[in-house]
Amino acid sequence: MTRLDKIREKLNTIEKIEKELLPISKTEFKNNMKEINNMIDELEKMYDIH
DSSP states (O other): HHHHHHHHHHHHHHHHHHHOOOOOOOHHHHHHHHHHHHHHHHHHHTTTTO
């Protein structure tokens, strides 16, 4: 498992926790996840991981 896989796994855990614990709107949540996924994409480009 690469470091990026581990990051993704942690983000998925965060996503589950957010859904269960935080009473934020679905739109806000989706925007947060989009932002996080964009960061992952940028990291992949930086480290040239595909």
